Amino acid sequence: MSTTARPELTHLQALESEAIHVMREVAAEFERPVMLFSGGKDSIVMLRLAEKAFRPGRFPFPLMHVDTGHNFPEVIEYRDRRVAELGERLIVASVQESIDQGRVVEETGPRASRNRLQTVTLLDAIAQHGFDAAFGGARRDEERARAKERVMSFRDDFGQWDPKSQRPELWNLYNGRIRKGEHVRVFPLSNWTELDVWEYIDREQLEVPSIYFAHEREVFERDGMLYAWREDVELIDGEQVFAEMVRYRTVGDMSCTGGVRSQAVTLTEVVAEIASTRITERGETRADDRVSEAAMEDRKKAGYF
Amino acid sequence: MTLDLLRFTTAGSVDDGKSTLIGRLLYDTKQVFDDQLEHVAEASVRRGGNGALDLALLTDGLRAEREQGITIDVAYRYFSTVGRDGLPGRRFIIADCPGHQQYTRNMVTGASTADLSVILLDARHGVLEQSKRHAFISALLGIPHLVVAVNKMDLVDFSKERFEEIVKEFAEFTDRLGAKADLVYIPISALLGDNVVDRSENMPWYDDQTLLQLLETVEVAYDHPFETPARFPVQWVIRPQGVPGAGDYRGYAGQLASGALRVGEEVVVMPGGQRSRIAAIDTYDGELDAALAPMSITLRLQDEIDISRGEMICRAEEAPEPVRELEADVCWMTEQPLRAGGRYQIKHTTRSAAAVVDSLCDVVDVHTLQRGQAPQQLSLNDIGRVRLRTSAPLLIDPYAQNRRTGSFILIDEATNGTVAAGMVCAPTAA
Ligand SMILES: Nc1nc2c(ncn2[C@@H]2O[C@H](COP(=O)(O)OP(=O)(O)O)[C@@H](O)[C@H]2O)c(=O)[nH]1
Numbered sequence: 193m194s195t196t197a198r199p200e201l202t203h204l205q206a207l208e209s210e211a212i213h214v215m216r217e218v219a220a221e222f223e224r225p226v227m228l229f230s231g232g233k234d235s236i237v238m239l240r241l242a243e244k245a246f247r248p249g250r251f252p253f254p255l256m257h258v259d260t261g262h263n264f265p266e267v268i269e270y271r272d273r274r275v276a277e278l279g280e281r282l283i284v285a286s287v288q289e290s291i292d293q294g295r296v297v298e299e300t301g302p303r304a305s306r307n308r309l310q311t312v313t314l315l316d317a318i319a320q321h322g323f324d325a326a327f328g329g330a331r332r333d334e335e336r337a338r339a340k341e342r343v344m345s346f347r348d349d350f351g352q353w354d355p356k357s358q359r360p361e362l363w364n365l366y367n368g369r370i371r372k373g374e375h376v377r378v379f380p381l382s383n384w385t386e387l388d389v390w391e392y393i394d395r396e397q398l399e400v401p402s403i404y405f406a407h408e409r410e411v412f413e414r415d416g417m418l419y420a421w422r423e424d425v426e427l428i429d430g431e432q433v434f435a436e437m438v439r440y441r442t443v444g445d446m447s448c449t450g451g452v453r454s455q456a457v458t459l460t461e462v463v464a465e466i467a468s469t470r471i472t473e474r475g476e477t478r479a480d481d482r483v484s485e486a487a488m489e490d491r492k493k494a495g496y497f
Numbered sequence: 498m499t500l501d502l503l504r505f506t507t508a509g510s511v512d513d514g515k516s517t518l519i520g521r522l523l524y525d526t527k528q529v530f531d532d533q534l535e536h537v538a539e540a541s542v543r544r545g546g547n548g549a550l551d552l553a554l555l556t557d558g559l560r561a562e563r564e565q566g567i568t569i570d571v572a573y574r575y576f577s578t579v580g581r582d583g584l585p586g587r588r589f590i591i592a593d594c595p596g597h598q599q600y601t602r603n604m605v606t607g608a609s610t611a612d613l614s615v616i617l618l619d620a621r622h623g624v625l626e627q628s629k630r631h632a633f634i635s636a637l638l639g640i641p642h643l644v645v646a647v648n649k650m651d652l653v654d655f656s657k658e659r660f661e662e663i664v665k666e667f668a669e670f671t672d673r674l675g676a677k678a679d680l681v682y683i684p685i686s687a688l689l690g691d692n693v694v695d696r697s698e699n700m701p702w703y704d705d706q707t708l709l710q711l712l713e714t715v716e717v718a719y720d721h722p723f724e725t726p727a728r729f730p731v732q733w734v735i736r737p738q739g740v741p742g743a744g745d746y747r748g749y750a751g752q753l754a755s756g757a758l759r760v761g762e763e764v765v766v767m768p769g770g771q772r773s774r775i776a777a778i779d780t781y782d783g784e785l786d787a788a789l790a791p792m793s794i795t796l797r798l799q800d801e802i803d804i805s806r807g808e809m810i811c812r813a814e815e816a817p818e819p820v821r822e823l824e825a826d827v828c829w830m831t832e833q834p835l836r837a838g839g840r841y842q843i844k845h846t847t848r849s850a851a852a853v854v855d856s857l858c859d860v861v862d863v864h865t866l867q868r869g870q871a872p873q874q875l876s877l878n879d880i881g882r883v884r885l886r887t888s889a890p891l892l893i894d895p896y897a898q899n900r901r902t903g904s905f906i907l908i909d910e911a912t913n914g915t916v917a918a919g920m921v922c923a924p925t926a927a
Contacts, residue, residue: 201789201791201792202501203501203502203587203588205792206502206791207502208793209752209791209792209793210752210791212752212793213732213751213752213793216732216733216750216751216793217732217847219733220732220733220806220847243781244780244781244782244793245733245750245793246733246735246750247735247781248735248737248740248742248743248746248748249735249736249737249738249740249743249746250737250740332573332575333575339572339573339574340570340571340572340573358570359914359915360602360603360605360606360830360915360918361606361915362605362606362609362904362906362915362918363609363610363900363901363904363906364610364752364901365844365845365904365905365906367844367906367908367913367914367915369842369908369910369913370913371913382573383573383575383590385575385577385588387577388588
């Protein structure tokens with residue numbers, strides 16, 4: 193036992209401990225929590241944290257993926273494998289079903305995206321299963337509207353977020369009281385940065401979907417971003433499809449997630465690239481946030497993650 | 498070794514230059530990404546600036562606030578430094594607290610998790626009533642380090658005399674306050690960058706640390722976990738059912754609120770008082786010999802005791818007395834006032850109970866910061882001392898000794914809102 197040496201805790205250990213604490217609070221205080229799982233790097237970290245919080249027991253909640261139907265196949269394959277490994281339950285909420293049921297209308301045209309439609313599918317699923325708390329992997333450093341988001345964020349019975357009437361969040365005491373029909377979104381990674389996430393993935397040696405590493409892909413350039421080419425993409429005048437070495441910084445819907453030129457094929461190389469990058473994650477790769485200065489804020493108010 | 502994570506809060510009156518200071522910290526530590534910079538450059542022009550980058554725009558928050566041109570809620574920012582010149586480098590979390598309207602509620606919120614508080618003053622205006630309030634709240638919330646950044650030194654000709662005048666005035670006030678915090682004064686210009694990250698060439702008379710140097714080297718609370726009593730509020734009991742190989746595992750999961758625990762130590766489970774020994778400290782990554790705050794761990798005990806959420810595992814000789822009556826300072830956070838007889842839910846560590854307000858003892862005058870006579874009520878943003886009775890025993894420590902086990906919130910059951918932040922004073926025997 194090393195009792196004489198002064199103790200040392202790294203910032204990653206502190207962030208990890210805080211996130212585990214949040215997860216256990218929610219498990220203890222809510223009746224039907226759910227953990228959203230996209231197969232992206234943040235939700236991969238969330239799964240590991242859930243293992244740390246609840247093993248050797250089972251997760252006291254199911255996992256849920258909102259499937260836009262336009263996900264990268266590599267990510268879906270990864271999702272199914274990881275869920276099987278964990279032996280936990282996965283619910284898939286499908287945007288295609290929301291479209292088929294007439295709950296939402298598909299956007300058309302070359303810039304069509306299913307990103308907005310996800311919100312309806314998500315809120316429907318939350319209502320249908322009676323979930324009262326939904327874990328998400330969002331971080332406050334991602335985008336300016338998130339800087340004021342609480343760790344435990346209250347949503348009214350329309351699933352909406354009102355930035356002006358948030359509950360004050362003091363110490364590590366979370367107020368999880370809600371009425372029927374209301375729910376909370378919980379963000380255990382609130383205080384993590386993109387670099388923290390990658391360092392953690394590296395430290396824990398977590399497997400991530402292959403699209404996070406540099407690979408050659410057929411892409412086309414639009415608004416300064418490189419998008420994956422698929423059969424059903426409508427090209428706009430002058431756009432060319434070409435092969436490029438890219439990697440993804442986020443794994444959203446294929447229709448609005450851009451890749452970045454990269455040669456990083458190992459975790460260590462990815463961490464090094466992120467550490468020296470000069471552009472924010474969302475600015476570089478998410479078309480949905482570039483539409484207007486207040487894009488994220490508006491979507492969050494409507495119930496988006 | 499120090500924990501390489503520092504949480505600090507910033508407060509100042511409107512226009513003292515808080516946004517500019519945070520922007521400057523981010524910019525000079527190279528934390529600003531190109532696309533953000535582009536954004537700020539465009540916005541600076543749109544707003545009719547003189548072409549210079551307005552660094553304040555970097556921390557610009559939500560649309561409602563942008564429209565009103567003010568910040569209305571606590572915002573969190575992140576930056577980090579890499580080790581250099583023998584300094585360690587750190588990860589920083591800033592709780593940026595807006596300077597007016599609801600300032601008490603916001604500042605208390607931001608301060609509750611901070612290790613250090615930066616109070617900004619305008620060198621031209623000196624020590625305002627608001628600056629004193631900020632210092633008062635920082636002290637009340639038990640923040641161990643207070644930094645008074647005297648900003649806009651460029652507008653007072655970088656005058657040493659002016660700086661010293663302000664230091665003297667502030668020190669007189671904090672002496673009266675009896676603040677225990679370690680107090681540092683730094684003359685800066687957030688606009689020009691003097692003494693924020695880089696040393697000022699305009700103020701050769703100041704040869705102490707720059708703001709960033711201070712932030713990088715200040716000791717944080719968790720430096721001394723072995724000096725505080727161990728407090729382990731049980732959050733969640735792990736009893737796997739039907740998991741192959743798990744046997745009859747029974748573990749008590751939680752986050753060590755303070756102190757350290759070791760395998761083999763004799764412990765007592767409060768409030769029941771059952772004794773046992775720590776059989777194992779489990780984590781997903783394997784068993785540990787010892788754990789220290791703020792680690793999240795799972796304890797197994799040698800004896801089979803029925804323990805549930807809300808109970809607390811402590812070392813036998815230093816366990817707190819369970820109490821059902823307590824005196825506390827509260828910051829009131831809602832429109833509906835607090836009165837004697839009021840009933841609320843209290844949440845303290847992982848324990849919840851009903852609480853009734855027996856009486857109000859005093860209220861802090863926002864102008865003089867003196868404690869006045871027992872009031873009829875506490876209104877929004879008031880701070881005052883109250884006596885509470887609870888439906889179940891609580892395991893408290895005075896806030897001055899333990900920020901985790903000395904703090905609580907009150908919840909209004911009608912609205913479900915969080916209506917008060919509470920800090921325990923000396924416990925009164927049940
Ligand atoms: N001359 C001078 N002006 C400053 C300094 N810091 C901030 N300002 C200006 O003071 C005004 C208010 O600053 P801002 O950061 O928006 O204040 P906040 O309301 O405290 O966030 C702006 O016009 C800033 O450019 C400084 O060190 N020197």
